[in-house]
Amino acid sequence: MAFPVAIIGATGYTGGELLRLLVHHPTARVVFVGSRSNHGQPISDFQPHVAGLIDLPLEPVDPDVIASRCRLAFLAVPRGAAMDLAGELVARDVKVIDLGTDFRFKDQAVYKQWYGLDHTRPDVLEEAVYGLTELFRQQVAQARVVGNPGCYPTATSLAIAPLAAAGKLKLDDVAVTAMSGVSGAGRDPKAMYHLPHATENVQPYGVASHRHTPEIEMVLSSFGKGSATVSFTPHLVPMSRGILSTCILTPSETVSAEEVQELYDSFYEGEPFVRVLPQDGPLPHTKAVLGSNRCDVAVRVDPRSGKVIALAAIDNLVKGAAGQAIQNMNVMMGWDETAGLRLPAVYP
Numbered sequence: 602m603a604f605p606v607a608i609i610g611a612t613g614y615t616g617g618e619l620l621r622l623l624v625h626h627p628t629a630r631v632v633f634v635g636s637r638s639n640h641g642q643p644i645s646d647f648q649p650h651v652a653g654l655i656d657l658p659l660e661p662v663d664p665d666v667i668a669s670r671c672r673l674a675f676l677a678v679p680r681g682a683a684m685d686l687a688g689e690l691v692a693r694d695v696k697v698i699d700l701g702t703d704f705r706f707k708d709q710a711v712y713k714q715w716y717g718l719d720h721t722r723p724d725v726l727e728e729a730v731y732g733l734t735e736l737f738r739q740q741v742a743q744a745r746v747v748g749n750p751g752c753y754p755t756a757t758s759l760a761i762a763p764l765a766a767a768g769k770l771k772l773d774d775v776a777v778t779a780m781s782g783v784s785g786a787g788r789d790p791k792a793m794y795h796l797p798h799a800t801e802n803v804q805p806y807g808v809a810s811h812r813h814t815p816e817i818e819m820v821l822s823s824f825g826k827g828s829a830t831v832s833f834t835p836h837l838v839p840m841s842r843g844i845l846s847t848c849i850l851t852p853s854e855t856v857s858a859e860e861v862q863e864l865y866d867s868f869y870e871g872e873p874f875v876r877v878l879p880q881d882g883p884l885p886h887t888k889a890v891l892g893s894n895r896c897d898v899a900v901r902v903d904p905r906s907g908k909v910i911a912l913a914a915i916d917n918l919v920k921g922a923a924g925q926a927i928q929n930m931n932v933m934m935g936w937d938e939t940a941g942l943r944l945p946a947v948y949p
C-alpha cells in the first residue's frame with residue numbers, strides 16, 4: 602500500500618528534488634504539494650522535470666487537510682517557517698522532516714545567536730532528532746520529527762567523523778574550506794548569484810561567520826572529548842549543484858596514511874551512501890556524485906605538516922537535502938534505507 606506524503610515548499614529547489622526522487626520510491630507517494638500562493642496551479646508549472654509524473658495542483662498549507670491525507674510531511678521552507686507548522690502536524694500524528702534549520706539545534710541560545718530567531722515550539726524541538734543518517738541512525742529510527750542537516754555540515758561532518766569518533770582529532774583546531782554550487786542558496790535571486798557576476802568567478806562569503814559553523818561544531822562535539830571549534834570558509838563557485846569540502850585537521854597523535862585509511866574504511870563499512878576512496882585512487886569531486894545520494898570521502902596525511910586532510914563531495918540538493926531527507930524517512934519507517942535512492946550520478 603502506498604504511504605502518502607506531503608511536500609511543503611514544493612515550488613523551491615529542494616522541494617523539486619524531493620519530487621524528482623520520490624518518483625522512484627517504491628512505497629511513498631506524494632499526494633499533497635503545499636504553497637503559500639498559486640493554489641490550483643499544477644506543480645509542473647514550477648517543476649517542469651516532473652511533468653507527466655507528478656501532476657498535483659498546489660494547495661494551501663492547512664494542517665487539517667495535510668493530516669487527513671498524509672502520514673509524513675517534508676518541510677522544504679526557509680528558517681522560521683517550519684516551527685509552528687511542525688507543531689501543528691505532529692499534534693495531528695503526521696511525522697515531520699524539516700529540511701531547514703528550525704529543528705537542528707537543541708540549544709536554543711545557539712539558534713538565537715546565529716539565526717536571530719526565538720524558537721516558538723521548544724516542546725517539538727525537544728523531541729527532534731538531528732538527521733545526519735550515518736551518524737545518528739538509531740535516534741532517527743525512533744523520531745517523529747527530524748531536523749535534516751545543512752548541506753555543508755553533511756559533507757564536512759562525514760569527512761571528519763571517523764577521525765573525531767576515534768578520538769584522534771584535536772577538536773579545537775579544525776579548518777574547513779568548502780565550495781558550493783549556486784542552487785545551495787535556493788531559488789530567490791540575489792546579486793552574487795546573477796549569471797554575469799557568478800560565472801567565471803569564485804566568491805568567498807560568510808568568512809568567519811557562516812551559519813553552518815555551529816552546526817558542524819555541534820556534530821563534532823557530539824563525539825565527546827570536548828567541544829569543537831571550526832574555522833569555516835565557504836565559496837560560491839559557478840555550477841548549479843555540488844559541494845566539495847576540504848578539511849585540514851590536526852591529529853591528536855601522529856598518524857600514518859595507512860592508519861587513517863583503515864579508520865575511514867572501517868567507520869563507513871557497509872554504508873550504502875558513503876564511499877571511501879583509496880589512497881591511490883581519485884579524489885572526491887562533485888561530478889562523480891551529481892544527482893545521487895552518495896558522499897565520496899578521501900583522507901590523506903601530509904607527512905611534512907603532520908596534518909590530516911579529509912575531503913568529501915556531495916550533491917547539495919540530494920545528500921545535502923532531499924536525498925538525505927528520504928533516507929531519514931526510510932529509517933524512520935523501518936524501510937530499506939536505500940529505497941528510492943539507488944540512483945547513479947549523472948555523468949559527465
Ligand SMILES: NC(=O)c1ccc[n+]([C@@H]2O[C@H](COP(=O)([O-])OP(=O)(O)OC[C@H]3O[C@@H](n4cnc5c(N)ncnc54)[C@H](OP(=O)(O)O)[C@@H]3O)[C@@H](O)[C@H]2O)c1
Nearest residue numbers: 610612613614615636637677678679682701785787788922
Ligand atoms: N538549497 C540547498 O542546497 C539546501 C540544502 C540543505 C538545506 N536547505 C534548506 O532547505 C530549505 C528549502 O531550501 P530551498 O533551497 O528549497 O529554498 P527555495 O528554493 O527558496 O524554496 C523554498 C520554498 O519555500 C516556500 N517559502 C518561501 N518563503 C516562505 C515562508 N516565509 N513561509 C513559508 N514558505 C515559504 C516557497 O514556496 P511557495 O512560495 O510556493 O510557498 C519556496 O519555493 C531551506 O530552509 C534551506 O536552508 C537547502
